[in-house]
Amino acid sequence: MRVPLVIVGGGVAGAAAAALLARAGQQVTLLERERTAKPKVCGEFLSCAAHDHLVALGLDPAGLGALPISHLRLAAGGRQITAPLPFTGWSLARDVLDEALLQRATALGADIRRGVVVRSLEGGDRPRLIVDMMGEIEAGAVFLATGKHDLRHAARPVTGADDLIGLKTYFHLIRSEAQALKGHIELVLFDGGYAGLQLVGADRANLSLLVSRQRFAAADNDWFRLLGEICTENALLGTRLEHALPETDRPLAIFRLPFGFRHRPDGQAHLFRLGDQMACMPSFAGDGMSIALHSAARAAQAYLAGAHADAYHARMRRELRTQFLWGRLLSQLTGTHAGRALFMGAATTLPAMMPALARLTRLPRLAQIVQQVD
Numbered sequence: 001m002r003v004p005l006v007i008v009g010g011g012v013a014g015a016a017a018a019a020l021l022a023r024a025g026q027q028v029t030l031l032e033r034e035r036t037a038k039p040k041v042c043g044e045f046l047s048c049a050a051h052d053h054l055v056a057l058g059l060d061p062a063g064l065g066a067l068p069i070s071h072l073r074l075a076a077g078g079r080q081i082t083a084p085l086p087f088t089g090w091s092l093a094r095d096v097l098d099e100a101l102l103q104r105a106t107a108l109g110a111d112i113r114r115g116v117v118v119r120s121l122e123g124g125d126r127p128r129l130i131v132d133m134m135g136e137i138e139a140g141a142v143f144l145a146t147g148k149h150d151l152r153h154a155a156r157p158v159t160g161a162d163d164l165i166g167l168k169t170y171f172h173l174i175r176s177e178a179q180a181l182k183g184h185i186e187l188v189l190f191d192g193g194y195a196g197l198q199l200v201g202a203d204r205a206n207l208s209l210l211v212s213r214q215r216f217a218a219a220d221n222d223w224f225r226l227l228g229e230i231c232t233e234n235a236l237l238g239t240r241l242e243h244a245l246p247e248t249d250r251p252l253a254i255f256r257l258p259f260g261f262r263h264r265p266d267g268q269a270h271l272f273r274l275g276d277q278m279a280c281m282p283s284f285a286g287d288g289m290s291i292a293l294h295s296a297a298r299a300a301q302a303y304l305a306g307a308h309a310d311a312y313h314a315r316m317r318r319e320l321r322t323q324f325l326w327g328r329l330l331s332q333l334t335g336t337h338a339g340r341a342l343f344m345g346a347a348t349t350l351p352a353m354m355p356a357l358a359r360l361t362r363l364p365r366l367a368q369i370v371q372q373v374d
């Protein structure tokens with residue numbers, strides 16, 4: 001079977017690319033393995049750049065239920081610092097966002113096929129996909145947007161920073177704690193990782209964790225035991241969750257996260273990598289969705305201009321350099337007890353530091369490129 005344009009994966013990156021390419025009049029097919037949009041391991045914090053991209057794509061995040069976030073609260077051990085964000089962030093559950101993006105792509109004319117698993121991708125002059133129930137597909141161009149999941153023959157390299165585990169679950173907070181959390185993203189630093197907490201509904205809070213394998217193993221790979229330990233070490237999280245009810249017995253989990261990865265041009269003219277397949281932001285900053293949306297716009301722009309995929313990958317690498325540098329520095333600094341103490345001390349003495357770091361770990365607002373894709 002031959003098709004002009006295939007997108008593999010219908011998360012933020014794939015769905016946004018499908019919407020943009022369809023809007024530009026391209027015949028585009030998107031293959032997504034899940035039948036319905038599902039919750040994902042994600043802190044669900046939308047930066048201003050991500051919000052701008054969504055609006056430029058024709059979505060109304062607030063109308064979908066997104067909640068504004070104006071402040072960042074950082075906690076390590078017994079210390080806490082609260083600072084205003086230099087922009088308004090938003091909080092929106094991923095199943096809602098992903099579904100809205102897929103529906104937008106459909107409305108613009110993309111052919112969205114759900115429940116279709118792509119097994120492998122063969123490179124070469126024209127990329128070929130091996131797809132369950134569809135067999136072999138030869139595509140004019142492939143946009144690879146499978147997020148954390150690698151396809152056979154197209155896997156990202158091991159980075160050395162991939163001993164991290166991502167865990168996520170929702171909690172229902174008691175009213176006073178939900179009130180205290182409202183409008184804030186709370187980041188809790190602990191030995192072996194960090195946790196992010198923010199509201200996605202009136203009392204429904206997303207708790208997402210990045211934790212080293214070692215730390216998780218030390219808690220016998222037991223989620224509630226690990227959480228209990230972190231809550232004991234950290235007064236803020238302990239208070240928030242003391243009377244909270246988890247939605248599920250077990251968290252969603254994801255392993256071997258290649259943080260720090262940025263794809264290098266590899267000579268394949270018709271294979272465009274998007275989102276986490278293009279680059280995986282070092283932990284802490286929570287800007288992966290913004291990068292995913294940005295990559296979708298840049299890749300669509302490059303494809304429509306007839307550019308080699310390497311030109312797009314090289315451009316993305318350049319645009320992400322500063323952000324990744326800061327993300328890596330922050331991850332390393334806050335990864336040790338002494339570094340965390342230094343960081344918290346500096347942030348207390350210099351109130352402008354946290355807003356400045358929030359800006360430096362973010363992609364600039366470039367939503368106008370969404371308008372330019374046509």
Ligand SMILES: Cc1cc2nc3c(=O)[nH]c(=O)nc-3n(C[C@H](O)[C@H](O)[C@H](O)COP(=O)(O)OP(=O)(O)OC[C@H]3O[C@@H](n4cnc5c(N)ncnc54)[C@H](O)[C@@H]3O)c2cc1C
Binds near residue numbers: 146257274
């Ligand atoms: C713990 C944690 C917290 C995070 N918090 C934030 C945050 O607060 N804010 C933020 O901006 N970013 C955050 N991120 C990063 C963000 O979640 C990702 O960068 C973003 O989801 C990447 O989007 P994507 O479209 O590339 O991949 P995804 O959204 O993961 O989408 C990939 C899609 O591909 C599909 N797929 C996979 N394999 C196949 C296959 N073989 N065939 C067909 N379909 C397939 C999947 O079902 C999925 O729908 C966080 C990440 C982690 C791990």
